[in-house]
Amino acid sequence: MKVTFFLLNLDGVGGTERSVITQANALAGLGHDVTILSALRTADSPHYAVDAAVRIRQLVDARDPEAPRVEAAGINGALAATLHLTPSLLVPARWDVQFSALTDAMYEAVVPTLDADVVVTVTPGLLAIAVQLLPDRVGLVHQEHRSSSDRTSGLEPLLTFAPRADVVALLTTSAADWLTETLGPVAPRTVVVPNPLPQGFKPRSTLETKLIVAAGRFVWEKQFAKLVEAFAEIAAQIPEWRLRLLGTGPQRLELIRLIRRLGLWDRIELPGQSADMPSEWAAASISALTSRSEGLPLVVQEAMAAGVPVISFDSPSGSRAVIRHEANGLLVGPDARAGIATALLRLATDDELRHRLGAGALASSQQYAPETVARQWEQVFADVVARRSRGPQRVTQRATELATSPHTGRPAPTASTDLTPAQARHRAMSWAVEVAQRASGRWFAIPAHGDSPATVVVPMADRAAYLTELGGSGAPGELSMVDSAGHGWPERRGRLDELAASLVGERTGRVSLEPWPLLADGLPGLLSSGCRIDVEFWEDGPDGSLVAAGQNRYTNQLPPAYETVPIEIEGVPARTLPLMAEPTVHDCTFPIDAVYTWVDGNDPEWNAAREARLAQLSGTALTRQSSGRARFISRDELRYSLRSLHLFAPWIRRIHLVTAGQVPGWLVEHPQVNVVDHRDILPADALPTFNSHAIESSLHKIPGLAEHFLYLNDDFLLARPQQPQRFFDTAGHTAVFLSGGNLGLDDMPGAAPWLKAAWNNRRLLRETFGVVSTHSLQHAPYAHRTSVLEEIERRFPEEIARTARSPFRSDDDISLLSSFAQHYGLMTGTAVLGTPETTYVNISANDVVRRLRALKDRDRDFICFGDHHDHALHPAALQEVLEEFYSFYLPVRAPWEKPD
Template identity: 75%
Template sequence: MKITFLLLNLDGGGGTERSVVTQANALAALGQDVTILSALRTSDRPHYDVDPAVSVRRLVDLRDPETPRTEDDVVAADLTAALAERPSLLVPDRWDAQFSALTDAMYEHVLPALDADVVVSVTPGLLAAAVQLLPRRVAIVHQEHRSSSDRTSGLEPLLTFAPRADVVALLTRSAQEWLTETLGPVAPQTVVVPNPLPQGFKPRSTLETGLIVAAGRFVAEKQMTKLIEAFGEIADRIPGWRLRILGSGPQRLDLIRLIRRLGLWDRVELPGQSADMPSEWAAASISALPSRSEGLPLVVQEAMAAGVPVIAFDNPSGSRAVIRHEVNGLLVGPDALSGLSTALLRLATDDALRHQLGEGALASSRQYAPEAIARRWLTIFEGAVERRSGDPRPLHRRVSELATTPAATADLPTAATDLTPAEARRMAVSWAVQCAARVSQRWFVVPAHGDDPATVVVPMAARSAFLTELGGPEAPDRLSLVDTAGHGWPERRDRIGRLAAELAPEHTGRVSLEPWPMLDEQWPGVLSSGCRIHVEFWESAPNGDLVSAGLNAYTNRLPADFETVEAEIEGVVARTLPLMAQPTVRDCTFPIDAVYTWVDGDDPEWNAAREARLAEVGRPLDRTAAGRARFVNRDELRYSLRSLHLFAPWIRTIHLVTAGQVPSWLVDHPQVNLVHHRDILPADALPTFNSHAIESSIHKIPGLAEHFVYLNDDFLLARPQRPQRFFDPSGHTAVFFSSHNIGIEHDGDAAPWLKAAWNNRRLLRETFGVVSTHSLAHAPYAHRRSVLEEIERRFPEEIARTARSPFRADDNISLLSSFAQHYGLATGTAVVGSSENAYVDISANDVIRKLRRLKPREQDFICLGDHHDHALTPAALKEVLDDFFTFYLPVPARWEKAE
């Protein structure tokens, strides 16, 4: 078989070049016709020794950058320098700046006529050139050598051209899953093949030298500082041991300073790079890899080939693919410094375990032998060539497959439609706590704080046992398990049992439980946000302390004998720390009520009273002030109250202010307080049909909390909210502004709400010397009863006049929907808040499209505003709204009659 490797620069000394040379040499040893086609030449000889049986071609010679030359002088000498300075058209600079117009010219000359059965590209830029220029008869296999989670410039060409390759090979299963999930149905055939070990003799370690060895570039990603700090934690407990770090890089001086600061100058060695790494590994008793992330770490493979066990931070793209915990090494939670210290101490002081893991390491390394990897590649190449020769039009075949192959559907449940987020969180905490109690005595729960959900903490030593319990037969099918790997990798979600079994051998510091978020493949359900709880696995420090997997609100370290108390967390009585059982200064600890004003515009008796009151006024009123559209009942109140039930369960009492009417679906419930207009308004103001008038007396509701949220019945909460959305911990109210200004006062027609806004502004200007500029968002309004009482004392005439206006009038102020908020900002009792809001005019012709846009649930609040003239017929609009309401808020509240 004729095999050609495309390489950018054979003379480079990186891991990709070493892997290509090792593969080529091993394949040639198996009798294959192998060529390395290097785009560039920068040295007299390759950095790694190439077997004479391997052919080498170099297209552009840059040994003298001033006068570059091309193979066989294909490009005239007077053009080479100019082309070398021009950007590539095949591989743009944003993909890989090492390509140029000169490499384009050579690839266009060589690749269309290349005599090869299979071409292997090893960077996304080379894949792009291969796909665009190679003849159809040549099979293309791409080897992705870098960690795709950290990719920047290579991401675009990889995702663009990978679907047109016959095979894409990844170094780890995590990278494979990332690529196939990202590309979806157009993903090519993918395989996972590790890089081979370099050829040659590999001496074996005795594991008795008392030497810890690490190797790598001295850059931030390699985290050599963490290794030195971890060694410093235990150095006094292993006096005969030393740490040697091989390599070079910009952080060398930083490492030297750290060694000096920790007093380790006689225990930590920085000898630089080594030309004989097999001997360095043979001198080691332990190897350490503190990197934040890797592709497939060759240093781990090399250490194992010397029979040296490896300790490494777990990460999806590197160490996990090579190290099997307690078999050939030890995995430590990502970035867990104390966990690294404990692992180093454990192997340094347990000779039997060190030798046991060393035997496992040596056995594991045999799978990376160049000959074994070469045979795997031959099988892959032969399959790609066979498929290519059987169908010379692979793109047509792929398109045909996409058209005829049924789309794969995951065997996953859909979101529950009968649970509230609070019930889902309770279920998740309850199950996690049960499992934690079965496997450890040192578990506890960190309550939800700020935007962080409740977190069940389990010692890392119990991680595997906990996950086994978590995925047991009693696991709630309504919950899913989520692996948040971080570092750019996508979350993995599955049934608890399946994913828990996959995660058990790993060593990541956190998993999550939450209900299934999607109602179907397209739309999320009410449990899609605000329902997650975390489980964190805290490492044990050498002295027995528990050390957190990441930052949290309370502590990053606990003594071995920490004290716990019982407290209710998410409705579950669970163990927590005494400090955590108390509210923090950043929490709203005061009671908060909700207030609605509502009328049933379909009530004949109420409407007759409205008509009579209009006759008393004795003058025609604008329909925006008195028209029936202001009072049409579209069942919005039922669903607005549902949204409170779902997304604001912390509301104490809901006060429903009406003209003596009761919704037909409402049952007598202790959380809902019915308030008649006569309970709060003066007798001479009744009956009233003016929302401004009713709002002017809301603060007189008997038993109303000092802090309350006022809602129109067409407001919906769209996702779980915390009290801090509406109030800060000191009780200040949040003001949500819209982007619309209220303009300049003028004579003539203006909507009643706008005239009220201008009246508000005149009061503010006369009283405080400040003016309002914008209207408020159509979102729930936070208020304090004492502030409203103060306003009434300060502006009694304006409040009394508004209260006694039976319909909206030109001299009204809008107390609850504008004036009190601006007053609060002027007097220091309010702050500007933030929220994501959506306003939908249900009378508009595009109402169906706008309601559909709400289905992704990306807003905090929704307002379904009504009008007098509608594009849809009443029956059509009712059907549209009913469908939306039942889809968006499917869980009945406890105060609704059973249907």
């Protein structure tokens, strides 16, 4: 079989170059006709030895970068130099800066006439060239040598051109899963084939020398400093052991400084880069890898080939694919320095364990022998050639495959529609705690604070037992598990039994339990946010302490023995540390009420009173903006606004519904809802009133009202779970949500009553504080303090009394709760600015259907539905559209609603 490898620079010294040359040599040894087509030549001979049976073609001789040479008709030295400095058309610089117009010209001359059965590309840029220029008769295999999802460049060409390759080969199963999931229906056929070990004799370690070896380039990504610090933690306990770091790079000087600062200059060696790595591994008894991420770490494979056990940070696409924990090495949680220290100490002090894992490492390395890997490639290439013979047109063949074999996968369960977020958190916490009680004697829980979910903490030593139990009998089907591996790798979500089983052999430090987030139509459901419970696995330190898996509010480390106390979290009995059982400075511990103003504008008796009072007035009161029916019409908004409070703010103590003696027909008596009549808070000579400004002026007089409360119009919705800290800081200051709209200049003709009230507010604030208000407020719940409103009433009694006695919106109103008090608070130090995600929907507009559809993505904090007098939709159609949205968005009834 004729196989051609596309390589950027045959003379390079990286892992990709070594892997390609090893593969080419092995395939040539099996009798195949192998060519390496390199874009560049930069040295007199390749750094790695190429078998004489492998043909080499180097398109651009760039040994002198100022005078590149090519063997092509019509391209002389001057033109070659110009093209060499001109950006590539085939591979744009944003994909890979190493290509040029000169390499374009050479590829265009060579690739279309290539005599090959299969071409193998090894970078996304080379894949792009092959797809654009390769004839359809030639099979195309792309090998992805990096942790693809963690790329800083090259991701765009990979995702663009991978669907047109015959096969994409990846180094690990997790990488293949990522590519398939990312590309979805157009994903190519994938195979998982590891990089081979370099050819040649590999001596075996005796595992008796007191030497730990690590190798790699001294760059930030490799995190050698963490290895040095981990060794420093246990150096005094293993005084005969040394650490040797092989390599070079820009961080060498930093490492030297760190070693001297730690006083380990006589215990840690930096001899530079070695030309004989097999011998270096054979001299070692332990190897360590602390890279942040890897594709498939060759240093781990090489160490194992010498029978050396490897300690490594777990990562989704690197060490996890090679190391089997406690079988051929030790995995520790990502970035868990204490885990590395503990693992080093274990292997250095336990000869039996070191030899057992070393034997496992040697056995595992056999699968990476060049000949073994070459046999896998033979089968892949044979399948590709057979497919080419059946359908020589690459794009047509792929399109036909997609049309006749659509992308299918096992569907995930859909989101529950009968649980509240609080109930979902309760179920997740119940299961997390129940499993902890069975799997570990040292577990504890951290209560939720702010946006941080409640967390169950389990020692890393009990991780496998915990995950086994977590996915075992009784696992709730409505819960999913989320593996947030981090390091640029996308999170994985799965069924508890399936994902827990796959995670048992890994060492990630955190998983999450939460309801399945999506409905059958793919839209986020009610439980798609704010329902998570975390489980963290804390590493065991060398001294038996527990080291946190990540940042938290309390501690990075716990002593070997610690006290716990009982606590209830999400309604579940649990245990925590005494300090964690107390409120923190980040928590709002005071009671918070909610206040609604509502009127049923469809009530004939109420409407008759409105018209009678209106007949006695003139001026602004007679305008549609002040007294028109649209201001009072009920579209059942209140039911769903209260429902949103029940679902997304269960911490509200009591809800006060202020009405003109009316009660919604669907409302039943409930201890959390207090119906307040206007007569209970407004002066008798102010009634009846039809002015929201007037009603606002007296809401702070509601009997039993909490010091801190939210004022909501009935057309406000909470759109996702909220914390009290959204509205109040822990000192009790109220949050003010300014809008982007300015108030304009005073007294402009034709202004709406709300704007005139804002100008009145401004004049009063200016006279009092010498400052000018400039913006209106967002249509979102208004946070208030009763004492501040009382202070305002004492300070401005005439303005408050005049507003309270305006039966309809007038030119003299102030808007106390929807603007004035917020600006007053900013001036007096009782308020702070907040930044919620809010959407205002004008339901009279022609785009209301589209706007409501967009809101189903559930990416807002608050929604306001503003009504007006003239509507684009027929009233019946509008009501149907609104009811469909309400029932979709807020499907779970509140306990104060009458059943159907």
